[in-house]
Every structure is written in structure tokens, then in C-alpha cells.
Amino acid sequence: MSYFFDFEAEFASSLRCIPMIVRYKLDMCGVKLKLLHWLQLSHKQRQWLVVTPCDTPEDQANYRQQLRDWVTKNHGSPPSDLEISQPYPWNITTKLPEVIQQQLTKVPHHGLTVEKWAALTPLQRFALLKLSQPGHENRNFWPALQEFGLV
Structure with a gap:
């Protein structure tokens, strides 16, 4: 299974930019992640953000908390919240x-x-x-x- 669109091919393998699949999950769980925060994450952490499900409210809460913990540890403060529009x-x-x-x-x-x-x-x-x-x-x-x- 590919997690990336073809139009993302130039940066998808290196994960140097935030791919759409992660942007999608960020919008679903209400986190505004800056590129600086993304780049401070390890490659393994970025891969986790790509492949980890974010479909159910429980998944979204876990995804959000893990990401907030990593960014807070690396950056000294958590990422900003993003308003969640319902329906998406x-x-x-x-x-x-x-x-x-x-x-x-x-x-x-x-x-x-x-x-x-x-x-x-x-x-x-x-x-x-x-x-x-x-x-x-x-x-x-x-x-x-x-x-x-x-x-």
C-alpha cells in the first residue's frame, strides 16, 4: 500500500515535507504542526505518523497525544490546536x-x-x-x- 500521492514523489521517500496523509490526520485530530516541528521529529517518528491509523475518535486522541508529546519534548512547547470542523x-x-x-x-x-x-x-x-x-x-x-x- 502506498501512503503517498504521485504528486508528492519528489519528497515522499525522504519525508522532508509533511505528506498529505499526515496533513489529513492532523486536521482530523486538531493539531497544527509546523514544518519546523516536523523536521525535529526522527525519521522513525515521521514514519509512525504516516502509517498509524487516525480513523476513530480513540485513534485520533492517541495520535494527537503522541504527536503533542514528541513536539513538546523536542521543541519545549506543544503544537497549536487546530479547529476541527464537523462535518469535515x-x-x-x-x-x-x-x-x-x-x-x-x-x-x-x-x-x-x-x-x-x-x-x-x-x-x-x-x-x-x-x-x-x-x-x-x-x-x-x-x-x-x-x-x-x-x-
């Missing part, structure tokens, strides 16, 4: 999020419809949301659309 925005499948619609205006010949949005996995929807945020360089939005079969 990527789980709303009845319409395309506004931020996605805005990003799609820059993409010619895309095939993203509400039906195709709903058919994506939650992680794929999460990735597209993250890759279309204002202030994000958005360079992987097009490769993600390609990877997900939407162009």
Missing part, C-alpha cells in the same frame, strides 16, 4: 467547495463534477481542498487532478 469539509459531497470552484477557473478542460467529487476518496478530496487554498502555491493542483483521473 472534505466529507461534504453534495456540492463542490467554493475554493475548489475558484481554482478550477484556472484549469482548462477539467472534468470535476459534483458526482466525480463524491466518488473520490476522502483523502483525495482533502488533498484537492488543501491544494486549492488561497496563499498556497497550488502547483500540485493540476497534477492531482490528473492523478485522480479528472482531466
Whole structure:
């Protein structure tokens, strides 16, 4: 099983950047992890964050606590909390999020419809949301659309 998207290939094996699977888990458990914090973790700890489940409330609590303990030990203070939106925005499948619609205006010949949005996995929807945020360089939005079969 691959935990990484193809558009993350340039840094996935080294774990020098926070991969989408970990960003997804961070949003689910309410932790704002800075790149500095990520880089202070050992490679083994980063791998743990990639592979450890974060699906149930118990998983999320354990993931959150372990990460907070590691960051506090390495950095001297815990990471910031992140507001947890319920339902998770990527789980709303009845319409395309506004931020996605805005990003799609820059993409010619895309095939993203509400039906195709709903058919994506939650992680794929999460990735597209993250890759279309204002202030994000958005360079992987097009490769993600390609990877997900939407162009």
C-alpha cells in the first residue's frame, strides 16, 4: 500500500515535507504542526505518523497525544490546536467547495463534477481542498487532478 500521492514523489521517500496523509490526520485530530516541528521529529517518528491509523475518535486522541508529546519534548512547547470542523469539509459531497470552484477557473478542460467529487476518496478530496487554498502555491493542483483521473 502506498501512503503517498504521485504528486508528492519528489519528497515522499525522504519525508522532508509533511505528506498529505499526515496533513489529513492532523486536521482530523486538531493539531497544527509546523514544518519546523516536523523536521525535529526522527525519521522513525515521521514514519509512525504516516502509517498509524487516525480513523476513530480513540485513534485520533492517541495520535494527537503522541504527536503533542514528541513536539513538546523536542521543541519545549506543544503544537497549536487546530479547529476541527464537523462535518469535515472534505466529507461534504453534495456540492463542490467554493475554493475548489475558484481554482478550477484556472484549469482548462477539467472534468470535476459534483458526482466525480463524491466518488473520490476522502483523502483525495482533502488533498484537492488543501491544494486549492488561497496563499498556497497550488502547483500540485493540476497534477492531482490528473492523478485522480479528472482531466
